[in-house]
Amino acid sequence: MARNHMILSAFFFNPQGDHRMSWRHPRAPGREVLGFDYYRELVQAAERARIDTIFVADHVSIWDSVKSGVAHYANARLEPLTLLSALAGVTKHVGLITTASSSYSEPYNVARLFASLDHISQGRASWNVVTSAMDEEARNFGRDGNIEHAFRYQRAAEFLDIVKGLWDSWEDEALLFDKDTGYFADPDKVHVLDHRGAHFKVRGPLNVSRPPQGHPLIVQAGSSEDGKNFATAHADAHFAIFSTREDGIKYRQDINDRLARHGRRPESFKILPGILPIVAASEAEARERQDYLQTLLPDRVGIDLLSSWSGIDLSVYPPDGPLPQLPDESTFNGGRTSLNRVKQWATQNLTLR
Template structure:
């Protein structure tokens, strides 16, 4: 199914914003970011603007390996599904995308959580599937270092197969609640999964009936070879990064080819590149905003960020010198998409300091900075080129940058007919133009 207007998701990497040091901004909120009122106000503002979804990112560890003392533990955050469950009670249409790692959780628990969120939200749940690439995360789950990259993606694929089977273990209409006969459910429509694979052994059935969407919307963001293959096999939404139209069109062609191998059509797979919108009354004022954020980043923090992205401790090297030899991507067990970006920066002969500032201020995401009209122009050009189905909005500093986008760019996009002015009816899948999956177990029972 095709949507003619943009899909827009608001991405919250940290509760104060996507800039690593946004918590130091003079306007940044304090400990209110650990309470429901802060997120309620943001979620309801997004819903008033007809933004499609709120996407809550996650790590299952604190940053404390490379990051300098000023940034230690700066990724403290609430657990996404808990937060989104609370927000489901104070919103009516906003999609609720939560991150859960397939490396450090179990498919039964995850399938149950998202089925529950889908019921509670009347069909607005979405799962951002990640495989986790930080050693700090591995150390919280009985390991000394990260899981091998290939194993992580093999586990993720099997994990998704198990989750889908569990969501299918109850057919539509299985719940009877027949008080006269005493039959709670039709046993012919409830099925054991009996999965036994390389990574999981799961009996089933799930103890939550089939939810409004059948499956929550599946979201994935990895752009490595393994990530692209996993996405085109399982995902409904795909978040990526690109810096220009040609790069984005090449990426789209590659993903369309992979979709064809899976027997899927491009309309079943929505690509949303991440952009960082910085709204100001002029391009000069937008540049001032960016430069102000740069002043919040100590050089030591920049070095530590580069170390984290490339998996090499750079603390003893000259900050104005080049990157050293980097790990071989084929044998790298961290986040290979990040390593590929480091290799691209190395090819440009950028210094460690310069790369660190790029990561702290942009995170590798394309910046669209300037007036509301200029940002809308660039978004329109990308969208109409066919490279994407919408955008993943990554705000440097919350709530200010989100407020500026909602109050100035959104009306301009709506005036041009590029963005919805009211929500479509139905579940999140219906709103995004995605089909409800059929029940694979029930079809063959």
């Protein structure tokens, strides 16, 4: 009987480590995180360890809404599709996942970028679809603030349909390379998309032939109601964060119910729960290492992070007091996954500090 395979994905967002202040650790690399050799060593090590995928997350801004974000946060990172295209040439098996925003990109560009990565990697590309939750991102694309939450997901659904349609605009056998007849491609197997929708008008076809996977793997990371509905309708896999095993079981059941409403079976959809492992010889040593990392986080940065996630300026509240009343998810236009995480902490009677 076949055994279920646990998918292991190595997450790279902050290049020196996932803790916000990992870059301050004495053993953390410095400027080399902006060079290729650093990532090549990491990803080749992941491949040797039989890690299934690497995930290079991204957003299209720096965190500069507060001074501590620029001063203390590791904002500088490489553009991920360029990086993964290079890493494809020095790896053979590991999957290559990265982010592209449906709110601040165009479908044709995204379709050709991921089709190209899929060809370069011989079928290992994966697109993490995000709608972008930060006002800082919006201000880099001609807006004063972020797009309304539900509207972002409506736009994303149409965006993804177009991208898949463009990938399908070349049939599998469209390329001929027939030197005798002079036919490079069969014109009957290359199709105009001619999409006209509420948000986009895209003619097509794509100028990259059909990706080796047909459709590169689609991943989604938002855990809001809109995010989970979008994921179960459109994605192959879903990144999620929960604090306990019981929460994870409830989350999986919720996802299964949503999949059923879309006529999908649970085995067609993978959930990849995020964890931050701290490796040590014992639990006591691991907790000591965790405590040390926490000492590297300035109080002001922690308060600013919580403020960013909750949409409330928490710097005006006593650091040793409780969290104030938090916004209702239905009216919150930022990242609702982060908001709900802060709400969960609030139920544990934690102080801001």
